[in-house]
Amino acid sequence: MAWFRREKKKIGGQKRDLPPDVWTKCDKCGEILYREKLADNLDVCPECGHHFKIPPDDYAKLLLDNALEEEHDADLHSVDPLEFVGPTPYADRYARAVRQVGRAEAVLTGRGHVDGRAVLFGAMDFRFIGGSMGSVVGEKIARATERAVERQEPLILVSASGGARMMEGVLSLMQMAKTSSALGRLHKAGLPYISILTHPTTGGVTASFAMLGDVIIAEPGALIGFAGPRVIEQTIGQELPDGFQRSEFLLEHGAIDMIVPRPALKDSVSKLLGHMVDGST
């Protein structure tokens, strides 16, 4: 069953739009899957339930009635504030990401409706330099949050990130404080914020807005943590147990409210908003 209609043509070029890519192998169970079927199933493996990564536009379509009705701040772009000198210049890496992904940064923000209820929406793009948060991502999230306060509408953010954007140095670190402060205002205004965590969400994004939802929902099997597993293994000098830092582990340890498979996400969000926004009527 198709949960939503996919547009035939997309800017940039996702894997599934490339002509010869008709079949794909499930990362988890190894089953060979017909791509079109997989897409109809919201990129969830019909055999084992593995959730493939999907881009932010897909989350907008999945969660919102008419996808994103208006996009905000699409033109904000990084300007390499430190003139970062690395093995690959940041400016080059950035330009390549823009070309590959077809958007100016690692987050898509805007406004739409969930079952008729207006919301501010944001979703991160892991393909864009690992969904890392630099000045632009922080600014877009902060603006989305402030718009929610201005319009008195709920905020929904879908996270996927490897953490801070190293190449923007301490400025990227400060985006954690910026986004969290903005959420402080949303909190004071009594507005709902639902945070949806997808695979993977780690580092500075987890240690700021991603973990600050009134309700935190994770997709099944997502890696969610502060430190990456490799860093932890190096620090403690031992291998990590199976399932460590996965959604199920976080639920068990009381770090998130619920695990919801992708096909049921919208329904859960809608129900929650019903309770939080208009539950008394």
Next chain:
Amino acid sequence: MASHEEFERSIGDVVAQIGKLKEMASSGGLDVETELKKLESRLAELRAETYANVTPLEQVQIARHQQRPHSLDMIERIFTDFIELHGDRGFRDDPAVVTGWGRLAERSVMVIAQQKGRNTKGNLKRNFAMMHPEGYRKALRMMRQAEKFRRPIISLIDTPAAYPGIGAEERGQSEAIARNLLEMSLIETPILVAVIGEGGSGGALGLSVGDRIIMLEHAIYSVISPEGCASILWKENTEEARSKAAAALKLTAPDLKRLGVIDELIEEPKGGAHTDWDGAAEILSEALQRNLDELRSLPVDQLLQGRYEKFRAMGVWGGGE
């Protein structure tokens, strides 16, 4: 005997010569005064030279210097009536962060301070100042207490990072840091942050949302360590890669001042805080008092608005408006 890093080896040599000369003088009654004076002025010169021209990587080494004054060394010299309070009331007391009441120039303040150990035993206890979630929660508890009694908060920053371990993840390291960021933006009392050594990424930031951020001259503040950055981007942890990473990250106090991340750079005694703890404490104390006086004079709503705008303005981008 003070240990010396590679770049200050020549300083170490002169210090050793002075030591030897003094020993000779005391045992043999020799008159070494002229020679001693010459060496001492040479030492002052060398120190001034060495510390005026340090590379970013050397700066990192100074910030982590074995002999650098740590939080408790500063607390002892700056605050009177210090009384330490323990625990997050939930899981345990985290010794990587010291919290408690103290007096700064007679007036009560809540002190939150990341504490390194000075030796193996100390570091085992303090976990190299790498906090666990319960440390951030303890700090938040104390900040709430300060807010209740309308006393300002002084946060001393000196940590390589928040601890990346199994227990830390199990107990919600990321939530603990995130929670502090949000709550600190709303706490209705002045918050003054001083980076005195290493400002290690989220581990430092989790105690660093404040009205003013001041920083000792040879302290660093970074999104990642040069070692971490080198191994991720350069795929090697060699001296050369670390050196490039340290330079690229712009983590020194002058860099941070330029980037608008800190409000004030506090000059250290010549030769660095590790050569003169009393001098460093005196300079820091003056800066803390001066900044706190200014913050105390602001009404709470203005304080919170200023704090919000301060972090809201951080970052550089193109496009929009």
